[in-house]
Structures are given as structure tokens and as C-alpha cells.
Amino acid sequence: MSTKPPEWVEGPWSVQLHSVNRSPYVKLHMENRSFPNWIISYVKTGHVTTGTGGETHTAKAGDVMLHPPGLPFSEHADVGGVHLWMQVSILCSHQFDLLMLYRVSPVITLPEPARYEAVFAKLLAEWGNRELSFRDLKITTSMLQLTEMILTGWEKAGNPERSSAYSSSGDRFARLIGQMSMRLEERLTREELASLVCLSANYMDRAFQQQFGLTPMQMLRDMRLKRAKQLLEMSEETLETIAARCGFTDASYLCKQFKKEYGVLPGEYRESVRYKQTENVYG
Structure with missing residues (x-):
């Protein structure tokens, strides 16, 4: 199902970043994992099968997987790869969860993966440096840039909505x-x-x-x-x-x-x- 995203979603914008990391693996076998916030995982290298509520999707290099809060998900890969991932809440006016209001599909292909990787590397460095001047502002700026790239990829795909299997x-x-x-x-x-x-x-x-x-x-x-x-x-x-x-x-x-x-x-x-x-x- 595709639909035009609502134009009424507006700021002020805020980001609550809980963790961010680069994770290489030889094989991947995750079953029924769930977290209190969104898990956004970019596939830098590898090929992954991910599923929630009996529905499965495949993600290749250059794709982003989005796992909603509180919903168990799985990820499987028989070959090695690298994921760039974070646990985050992205909020707009009235503290609405942006990714709840925009029913973004579970897997999104990014139009500019190299740009995403560059901004992620910047975010990872900002996250790791607690002495950085204006750290929260820089983290929010980088995170919103990544969010914009994810939403742009979703828009280019025709704004397909996630199914009821991904409803929380x-x-x-x-x-x-x-x-x-x-x-x-x-x-x-x-x-x-x-x-x-x-x-x-x-x-x-x-x-x-x-x-x-x-x-x-x-x-x-x-x-x-x-x-x-x-x-x-x-x-x-x-x-x-x-x-x-x-x-x-x-x-x-x-x-x-x-x-x-x-x-x-x-x-x-x-x-x-x-x-x-x-x-x-x-x-």
C-alpha cells in the first residue's frame, strides 16, 4: 500500500539517541529481540532477512531496516556483514513519534548510501566524545540529516506503508x-x-x-x-x-x-x- 505522507507533521524537532554503533559479524542469528525505542539499522555490507509478526523482508547493502519499539523482530544472515545502527526516538510537535506518524516501510533503499555512511560516521564520533562542544546540538543535527535521507528513500519508493504486522x-x-x-x-x-x-x-x-x-x-x-x-x-x-x-x-x-x-x-x-x-x- 502506498500513500502520500501527511504534510501536517511539523517541528519543533527533537532527538533522543540512546545508542549508536558499528557492528561487524560473521553470521547473524537474532530471534525475538525487542527494544523500548526504534532500532534503525543500515546494512553497510551483507544480505539480511528480517521479520516481525510472521512477515519477512530482505535487506541488502545500502538498505535501512526499521524495527518499531516494543515489537519482537528477527535478523538472519549466513554470510558476514557490517551494520551501522542506533536506538533512537525522533519526535516532532506535541512530542509525537515521527516514525509512528509516518508509517514508513520496514526496509528502505537509500538513494545516497555514501552520504548516509559519511553522516553516520560523524554521528558516531559525536556520540563517543562526551567533551565535544555543543554535543547535543551536533548529535541532533546529524540524526535529523539521517532521518531526512531515510524519508527521502521512502518517498522515492512511493511511500509504501508498513503492514499491521508492524503495528505497536x-x-x-x-x-x-x-x-x-x-x-x-x-x-x-x-x-x-x-x-x-x-x-x-x-x-x-x-x-x-x-x-x-x-x-x-x-x-x-x-x-x-x-x-x-x-x-x-x-x-x-x-x-x-x-x-x-x-x-x-x-x-x-x-x-x-x-x-x-x-x-x-x-x-x-x-x-x-x-x-x-x-x-x-x-x-
Whole structure:
């Protein structure tokens, strides 16, 4: 299955890198291994069969394997090889797991493997030098570069989605968030959101808030306001049109919610942004 990736995934971006290494092997026999974070493993040399939930894939030199958190996986190889791998969490706005929101396929062929290897070598050196100035910033920069290359490879392949065999507990709410973001203009109710994940509304609220710090309806409001803010910055659309596109009943209600969140009315915000966008910095 292929689908266009959602355009609503946005920063700020953060990386939580837990381990990074270069691992040569003569033969490989891993069964039912699982980790609390994503394992991203690049095949530098070798040929690997990997599987999760009864589904198997092959990975050759220049491919990346992605193993979701908490899901047992296997890797097998009868000949030697080298893997460049890391255990990592890559987060975007609201601390969403990027690779949960983008349902990236389990094996991806990279368009520029030499570039990936060069950036990985830099990341490995940064990880190993705890005295390095601005170490966290450099690690985050390198990791985001690698992530961009992985997503580019996925896009070039047509954005094939991983199957249900690779679904973990985190996927349930990732799919819900995806549905919310793609249906901002609709009048979604709490009960409708709960039905999308086959939960009672009360249980959904508790479980979602435990994971994200706010309820689905609160997050939906935040998404709508952020989208309205973007449209005010980037378009000439009227407040009525923006309100409709972002799921607010009318321009008046948008103004009320926008002022409550950002401290200014939408029109005032647009005017201030336009002034700053056209101002001559050195004038």
C-alpha cells in the first residue's frame, strides 16, 4: 500500500539517541529481540532477512531496516556483514513519534548510501566524545540529516506503508492523530474520535492524556489554532474561510479561541506578521 505522507507533521524537532554503533559479524542469528525505542539499522555490507509478526523482508547493502519499539523482530544472515545502527526516538510537535506518524516501510533503499555512511560516521564520533562542544546540538543535527535521507528513500519508493504486522501500541493513537489532522475542517465529536480507536470516550481521554499530557479534543483544538495561524501568515484568505478550513463554527468563534491562546486577535496577528515580513531589517 502506498500513500502520500501527511504534510501536517511539523517541528519543533527533537532527538533522543540512546545508542549508536558499528557492528561487524560473521553470521547473524537474532530471534525475538525487542527494544523500548526504534532500532534503525543500515546494512553497510551483507544480505539480511528480517521479520516481525510472521512477515519477512530482505535487506541488502545500502538498505535501512526499521524495527518499531516494543515489537519482537528477527535478523538472519549466513554470510558476514557490517551494520551501522542506533536506538533512537525522533519526535516532532506535541512530542509525537515521527516514525509512528509516518508509517514508513520496514526496509528502505537509500538513494545516497555514501552520504548516509559519511553522516553516520560523524554521528558516531559525536556520540563517543562526551567533551565535544555543543554535543547535543551536533548529535541532533546529524540524526535529523539521517532521518531526512531515510524519508527521502521512502518517498522515492512511493511511500509504501508498513503492514499491521508492524503495528505497536503507539500506532493506535498515531493513527488517531493522523485522522484528526486530516479532518480539521470537520465537526468531530469526542465520541467520534473514540470510535476511530474502538475505545470508550472516557478510557480514550485517560490513556491519551497519560501519553500526551492533554485529551484528544484539546489536541484537536491546538491543531486547529496552529493551522489557522499558518493560514494567517501564508494566505490572503478571509477569517470566515480560515475558520471553516480549521473546523471553527464561524469567524467570531475563531477570534475568541485565537485571542485566548495567543493573546491577540487573528487580524492583529496577521497585520503584525505582514509588517515584519516586509520590513527592511537594515532600513
